[in-house]
Amino acid sequence: MTINPKIPLSQFNDFIKKLELQALETAEERMPLYLKIGIKDARKILDVGCGSGMVTRDIAHLTKGKVIGIDGSKEMINVANKILKNYKNVELKVGNAEDVPFDDNFFDIVTCNLVLMWAEKPQKVVNEMARVCKPGGKVLASLEPDYGGKLHYPEDQKVDPIFAGKAIKKRGGDPHIGRKLRLLFVRAGLKTVVGIGNNRIWSCEEDKAYYHHARDFYVKALKDEGLSQKEVDRWEYEYLRSLDEGVQLNFFPQFYAIGTKPEA
Numbered sequence: 001m002t003i004n005p006k007i008p009l010s011q012f013n014d015f016i017k018k019l020e021l022q023a024l025e026t027a028e029e030r031m032p033l034y035l036k037i038g039i040k041d042a043r044k045i046l047d048v049g050c051g052s053g054m055v056t057r058d059i060a061h062l063t064k065g066k067v068i069g070i071d072g073s074k075e076m077i078n079v080a081n082k083i084l085k086n087y088k089n090v091e092l093k094v095g096n097a098e099d100v101p102f103d104d105n106f107f108d109i110v111t112c113n114l115v116l117m118w119a120e121k122p123q124k125v126v127n128e129m130a131r132v133c134k135p136g137g138k139v140l141a142s143l144e145p146d147y148g149g150k151l152h153y154p155e156d157q158k159v160d161p162i163f164a165g166k167a168i169k170k171r172g173g174d175p176h177i178g179r180k181l182r183l184l185f186v187r188a189g190l191k192t193v194v195g196i197g198n199n200r201i202w203s204c205e206e207d208k209a210y211y212h213h214a215r216d217f218y219v220k221a222l223k224d225e226g227l228s229q230k231e232v233d234r235w236e237y238e239y240l241r242s243l244d245e246g247v248q249l250n251f252f253p254q255f256y257a258i259g260t261k262p263e264a
């Protein structure tokens with residue numbers, strides 16, 4: 001299995017940095033969800049598509065239970081093993097989310113973060129998460145975005161559509177996964193509650209800091225869409241100018257779903 005999003009190995013380190021930043025920036029949204037589903041008292045937790053382990057580490061902090069992380073990419077698991085080497089309650093292994101290598105009804109809690117957007121068969125992933133969860137246990141997709149609800153102002157007619165889904169699609173992701181969460185969870189037989197994780201609008205300073213960390217990804221996405229260096233420079237100048245002026249507004253909804261597996 002390859003890393004999905006399909007990242008060439010030359011960009012692997014940048015991608016790891018991006019995951020780290022994302023984990024930091026979304027902690028305030030994810031932490032309450034983990035507590036809400038009872039992570040503190042859970043004994044066995046599975047984090048599906050754990051990637052570099054940044055989010056798994058947050059989970060491990062909140063529980064005395066055992067946390068198992070699986071990811072389809074061996075390279076990701078190697079990174080996660082380094083990041084989590086001092087965590088005695090964490091175990092990591094390579095594994096396919098569409099065919100989870102555990103028995104039925106094994107875990108108290110099964111989580112994933114930003115995985116369904118990249119999964120080739122998201123329904124299969126949620127079905128598997130439900131299968132390995134105990135009756136009465138919880139399945140959580142903590143953050144899955146929907147770029148169809150993306151707002152960006154002042155507008156840029158050429159660039160906005162690229163960041164409102166086109167770039168994600170090109171890399172094999174589903175930019176509209178957020179709106180599908182309820183369907184995926186209900187069809188997996190889970191009693192489902194869906195909500196929006198991010199109800200705070202970032203300040204221009206936060207948006208700017210994020211842009212500078214992820215700049216290579218933005219620029220590459222624009223070039224992949226055929227923009228010339230001159231067009232990229234023009235866009236970046238205007239983008240940073242409205243951030244410096246403190247007038248830019250960015251928002252896109254990130255949904256979560258909590259499913260309870262019915263008692264048998």
Ligand SMILES: C[S@@+](CC[C@H](N)C(=O)[O-])C[C@H]1O[C@@H](n2cnc3c(N)ncnc32)[C@H](O)[C@@H]1O
Binds near residue numbers: 054055119
């Ligand atoms: C955007 S990363 C998110 C990683 C981590 N959950 C986080 O939030 O930092 C998506 C991860 O899902 C993994 N993934 C995608 N499809 C998978 C599958 N079918 N089985 C296992 N892992 C998968 C990728 O390898 C990648 O590490």
